[in-house]
Amino acid sequence: PEETLRRARELVEAGRPFAAHEVFEARWKAGPAEERDLWQGLAQVCVGVTHTARGNRVGADRLFERAVVRLAVFAATGRYAYGLDMDAVVDHARRHTGTF
Numbered sequence: 001p002e003e004t005l006r007r008a009r010e011l012v013e014a015g016r017p018f019a020a021h022e023v024f025e026a027r028w029k030a031g032p033a034e035e036r037d038l039w040q041g042l043a044q045v046c047v048g049v050t051h052t053a054r055g056n057r058v059g060a061d062r063l064f065e066r067a068v069v070r071l072a073v074f075a076a077t078g079r080y081a082y083g084l085d086m087d088a089v090v091d092h093a094r095r096h097t098g099t100f
Contacts, residue, residue: 001027001082004039012046017053021046038081041070045093052096064096 004027011020021043028039048063068090075086 001031001035005082005084008042008046012049017046017049021050034077034079035074037070037074038079041067041074041093042089044070045089048093048096061097064093067093068097 004023008020008023011017011023024039024043024046028036028043031039044063044067048060048067051057051060051063071086071090071093074081075090
């Protein structure tokens with residue numbers, strides 16, 4: 001999981017959020033079911049960023065909204081998030097949709 005986060009962060013910082021989505025997707029498919037909302041939510045944030053960069057505001061809003069739900073559900077479990085501040089991650093996704 002830590003390698004997944006490191007690699008995805010590198011890809012986002014390099015301007016490749018869709019590639020980061022693929023890294024998260026691989027993790028959610030290979031990881032434990034109880035972490036699925038975490039990895040899917042992070043992947044959805046990356047696709048939302050991709051849609052934003054391409055000018056697809058409607059698609060971006062939908063992905064960020066889905067990400068907020070998944071990440072909030074995971075955060076509510078209290079499970080370990082590999083050092084991520086889940087409140088900050090959820091807030092970041094919410095800022096993109098304006099759904100505070």
